[in-house]
Amino acid sequence: MRHRTLLAAAVAVLLVVSGCTALPSFGESGQSPPDVDVVDRYESLESLEAVQKSTIDYGNTTNGSRSTVRIDFTSDPPRQFQRVREPADRAGDVTVVNDSGALIYDASDNSVTRVPQTETRTTARQNRSEYFARIVAAARSDEVAEPSSGVSPLPVVPATGGSPIPADAIEGFDVEYLGTQTVADRTAHGFEMTATSEAALSLNQTLWLDSKYYYPLKTHQVLDYGNRTIETTTQLTSVTFNTDLSDDAFEFSVPEDATVDTLNISTQTFDTVAELRDHTELSVPDPEVPDGYEFQQARLFGENVTEVNLRYANGDGDFISVSKMDYVSNGSSGLSTGENVTVAGHDGQYLTTGQSQLLMWSCEDRQYSVVSTNLDREHLVAVAESIACE
Known part of the structure; x- marks a missing residue:
């Protein structure tokens, strides 16, 4: 379980590092941001070195950290380094x-977890540069900025009252230009973003983009949903862009007495469920999916943990993903927040984000999950119960 906790924490940190990240000197009313090629500016980045301070306030709990971060944008994928200073x-x-892949060092345990690279290359950098370009364009034209492709603008929050946030809850953002402000001793353009949504939520973001590279120097987000408020802030200081960073800046010498473990992950893709069954001893579920959904592909993840995954899609681009794993964290669903539900007599948890709904439950030493981009709670539970503990 420690490995999964470390991995989750590292992923959360790297997501912030790769894109999130004095009284303001606001421009006059009606002022617009400069008309520049934001994508070109962002993609001219070669390197970044900074100190990153992040806080997440859940209302009754606040977590904060301060870290040294480095990114080499010329590599594919970008090389990244982070060393925590505080807490x-x-x-x-x-x-x-x-x-x-990734190397995760836990100083308190003097342990290393290695996670091999399983994906080839991504378009995350291009998606992010185009997203920032849409924000700037929306501030100039009073149009709505579409959310970032493939990335939910919402943090994961528990669904309440049986009514999830719809997959298309965040239709876009109304954007207001705030003028300029000095952030990390650099001039930054400010944008106030208010989510346009028919769901029972309120999401406001303030984003300060570097005036030269349009990279986020500071972000602030407040989400109100149901009876919960989640506030996140990320700010960079001591920022340097496009300086020569040696290879040593992205390396870490593992202590000789550290324990080292490798989280082996292998992936195989199959065109039929029968092929998947021929390649694993773990029984493969046979879910009942709603009309209009057809089987798309099956995948097998192996080595330390075995997981089978079935993906179904409809003609509208919506999907259902069904997974079964021979591992259970904490003897439960492994989710710390969510709405408690029952699946065929077994305890489970249901959560929603702005882009998908998730249901997880466990049976003895097996963990199951169903993810959908458009099914409501009732239909998601129905799919789960057709699997039960199969």
Whole structure:
């Protein structure tokens, strides 16, 4: 379980590092941001080195950290390095990401977890640059900025009252230009973003983009949903762009007495369920999916943990993903927040984001999940119960 906790924390950190990240000096009313090629500016980035401060306030709990971060944008995928400075119980933790995978060092345990690279290449950088370009364009034209492709603008929050946030809850953002402000001793353009949504939620973001590279120097987000408020802030200081960073800046020397474990992940893709069954001893579920959904592909994840996955899609681009794993974290669904539900007599949890709904439950030493982009809670539970503990 420690490995999964470390991996989840590292992923959360790297998502912030790769794109999120004095009183303001606002421009006059009606002022517009400069008319520049934002995509070209962003993609001219070669490297970044900074100190990153992040806080997440859940209302009754606040988590904060301060870290040294480095990114080499010229690599594919970008090389990344992070060393935690604060809080004290995480000081010295290191995460390194490169084309071979990720290395996660837990200083308090003196342990290393290696996660091999399983994906080839992504378009995340292009998606992010185009997203920032849409924000700037919306501030100039009073149009609505579409959310980032493939990335939900919402954090994961528990569904309440049986009414999930629809998959298309965030239709876009109304954007207001705030003028310029000095952030990290650099001039930044500010944008106030208010989500346009018919769902019972309120989401406001303030984004400060570097005036030269249009990279986020500071972000602030407040989400109100149901009876919960989640506030997140990320700010960079001591920022340097496009300086020569040696290879040593992205390397970490593992202590000789550290324990080292490798989270082996292998992936196989199959065109039929029968082929998947021929390649694993783990029984493969046979879910009942709603009309209009057809089987698309099956996948097998192996080595340390075995997981089978079935994906179904309809003609509108919506999908249902069904997974079964021979691992159970904490003897439960593994989710810390969510709405408690029952699946064929077994305890489970249901959560929603702005782009999908998730239902997880466990049976003895097996963990199951169903993810959908458009099914409501009732239909998601129905799919889960057709599987039960199969």
